[in-house]
Amino acid sequence: MEFKEAKNKFVQTWGALGSQWGINKTMAQIHALLMVSNEAVSMEDIMEELQISRGNASMNLRALMDWGIVYKEYKAGERKEFFTAEKDLDELASKISRERSKREIKPALKILKEVSTIEAKDSAEEKHFVDQTSKLYDFVLKADNVLDKMTEFNENWLGKLILKIMK
Amino acid sequence: MEFKEAKNKFVQTWGALGSQWGINKTMAQIHALLMVSNEAVSMEDIMEELQISRGNASMNLRALMDWGIVYKEYKAGERKEFFTAEKDLDELASKISRERSKREIKPALKILKEVSTIEAKDSAEEKHFVDQTSKLYDFVLKADNVLDKMTEFNENWLGKLILKIMK
DNA sequence: TTAAACTTTCAAAAATAATTGAAAGTTTGT
DNA sequence: ACAAACTTTCAATTATTTTTGAAAGTTTAA
Numbered sequence: 385m386e387f388k389e390a391k392n393k394f395v396q397t398w399g400a401l402g403s404q405w406g407i408n409k410t411m412a413q414i415h416a417l418l419m420v421s422n423e424a425v426s427m428e429d430i431m432e433e434l435q436i437s438r439g440n441a442s443m444n445l446r447a448l449m450d451w452g453i454v455y456k457e458y459k460a461g462e463r464k465e466f467f468t469a470e471k472d473l474d475e476l477a478s479k480i481s482r483e484r485s486k487r488e489i490k491p492a493l494k495i496l497k498e499v500s501t502i503e504a505k506d507s508a509e510e511k512h513f514v515d516q517t518s519k520l521y522d523f524v525l526k527a528d529n530v531l532d533k534m535t536e537f538n539e540n541w542l543g544k545l546i547l548k549i550m551k
Numbered sequence: 552m553e554f555k556e557a558k559n560k561f562v563q564t565w566g567a568l569g570s571q572w573g574i575n576k577t578m579a580q581i582h583a584l585l586m587v588s589n590e591a592v593s594m595e596d597i598m599e600e601l602q603i604s605r606g607n608a609s610m611n612l613r614a615l616m617d618w619g620i621v622y623k624e625y626k627a628g629e630r631k632e633f634f635t636a637e638k639d640l641d642e643l644a645s646k647i648s649r650e651r652s653k654r655e656i657k658p659a660l661k662i663l664k665e666v667s668t669i670e671a672k673d674s675a676e677e678k679h680f681v682d683q684t685s686k687l688y689d690f691v692l693k694a695d696n697v698l699d700k701m702t703e704f705n706e707n708w709l710g711k712l713i714l715k716i717m718k
Numbered sequence: 719t720t721a722a723a724c725t726t727t728c729a730a731a732a733a734t735a736a737t738t739g740a741a742a743g744t745t746t747g748t
Numbered sequence: 749a750c751a752a753a754c755t756t757t758c759a760a761t762t763a764t765t766t767t768t769g770a771a772a773g774t775t776t777a778a
Contacts, residue, residue: 397666576766604767604768605725605726
């Protein structure tokens with residue numbers, strides 16, 4: 385396979401993976417493109433490579449910056465802006481999980497807590513509801529924490545040992 | 552809050568969370584409904600509670616069964632089918648992560664391997680591409696394994712200890 | 719074998735999400 | 749202050765995904 389073909393394949397794949405996980409395809413593609421670029425890329429070039437409009441590029445770059453995984457860069461003597469992606473993968477994972485936690489998990493937890501603390505009265509139906517949603521609350525809370533710590537865990541010497549033991 | 556209201560809130564929230572993670576809203580809502588039902592529910596009742604069509608109910612129940620997190624049940628003397636959800640949360644997480652791995656991560660890994668093993672020639676651009684995609688391959692592979700083991704890890708006494716230490 | 723009681727399928731319709739492009743906004747240099 | 753070089757915004761359009769509903773399919777009981 386040739387470089388250009390490989391790069392395109394990577395960008396397409398990352399885009400598809402993104403949309404399966406609720407991330408807009410173009411956003412994931414821009415991110416992919418920046419991830420494998422060794423230098424900052426202009427909006428013009430992004431539009432050209434991905435064949436997208438200026439508005440689309442602008443909005444999705446903004447979204448990526450809001451997630452904290454793409455940065456603006458200025459080049460001396462150049463008026464236009466350039467963009468780079470966070471390339472450290474542990475950092476990337478950490479930022480994505482922090483954002484998803486903040487935007488999606490935390491609000492869901494809040495609701496779970498609310499609904500799991502209603503007066504259960506005496507019907508088996510209501511008891512089961514309270515029981516199940518309470519368990520779910522605990523579980524999601526725990527999973528959210530584990531994700532927070534995953535990077536740390538993966539780097540951790542003890543973690544590595546445990547991973548080996550568990551295999 | 553009253554039971555009915557709480558139940559509805561839970562179903563809606565679970566549905567919204569699902570769609571943010573690339574799972575169709577109705578599918579997540581049906582799953583939510585079954586999760587908090589203490590007995591198996593008929594398609595008729597699902598349609599009624601969620602206000603959806605027969606076709607929609609049928610297709611999404613099928614999808615949930617394909618994921619292995621909803622089961623068909625037959626009641627003696629009843630002609631129609633009833634449905635229940637996997638209620639054990641560790642089992643649920645394990646099945647979801649296994650399926651997502653099989654359907655999405657594994658195919659993506661295959662492509663990542665392909666594109667990361669091209670001849671890098673000598674340009675810095677191509678070298679960076681190979682380097683970054685290789686790192687990504689390793690990272691995704693590792694993350695995929697960690698997810699596989701997470702349940703196990705969470706149940707594990709040693710794991711619990713480590714979690715405490717890491718906090 | 720027939721028909722009632724169900725479930726599944728899928729083309730068409732509806733709902734939702736993403737994209738465009740041009741006008742408005744901003745910044746910088748002269 | 750002006751205008752060139754950019755970026756952002758957002759209403760309208762387009763693409764994608766989901767949902768519907770009725771016809772076709774299946775199973776069961778008599």
